[in-house]
Amino acid sequence: MQNTVTAIVIDDDKDLRAVFCECLETIGVKVVGEGHNGKKAVELYQQKKPDVVFLDLMMPEYDGFYALENIRKINANSKIVIVTAHLAERDVTKMDSLKPTKIFYKPFDIDHVKKLLDELEEQTPIVRPDRYHVALVSFVIYDTLKKISESTLNEVGSRLCAKHNCYFSDCLEHPEYLRDVLKEIFGDGCRPIMDTINKELANVAEQKQISNFLVVLNG
Secondary structure, three states: OOOOOEEEEEOOOHHHHHHHHHHHHHOOOEEEEEEOOHHHHHHHHHHHOOOEEEEOOOOOOOOHHHHHHHHHHHOOOOEEEEEEOOOOHHHHHHHHHHOOOEEEEOOOOHHHHHHHHHHHHHHOOOOOOOHHHHHHHHHHHHHHHHHHOHHHHHHHHHHHHHHHOOOHHHOOOOHHHHHHHHHHHHHHHHHHHHHHHHHHOHHHOOOHHHHHHHHHHOO
16 A cells, blocks of 8 residues: 555454554554544544544444444445454344445454455555645635634634544545535535635646545535
8 A cells, every 4th residue: 555544443352452453553554543432433533534444343332333333424435344253143234234344353363454454445545635735725715714704714613623623634535524514604604605615726626636525515
């Protein structure tokens, strides 16, 4: 993989979690967070925005199904790998509806983990926005909001941070966060703001990263 892949690992077995994290780090994956139940998984996903979530199923209080369902609500295209020793029949039925990206069975070794990541990369390559496009979109959002008023700029920025742990520089990767915050604050009145952002990015709208951003923003 050309980019450094980031991951969070969620398992209530502390020792097993440590071994799995070590396997990931050995093959070049950056583990940006660890947790022991499904609620922590959702919190970490919102905070860290990892490329891949490795998720145990059977955990206390909030299980893996809770995490899978709620992370999918945040990002329908999130890569979520269920790591489990076995699946009961009732679990298989739930899996059919929630559709994890992969199911990975314990026990595991480094070769198995590496093969899994290669398969994920083949399914949907993990590509991060380049710095130019990140800076461009961030500036356009900032400039558009500031032209309305300083208070508008501050309110949108504060809401993004509080609700999604997100800044303007993250919006190219997560336009749905900006869209939801604008709709939450302005309702139907957010349309002129979106139109201005569309207009300012019109010259580069055919570039894939920008076109994807605009499609989600206007969705």
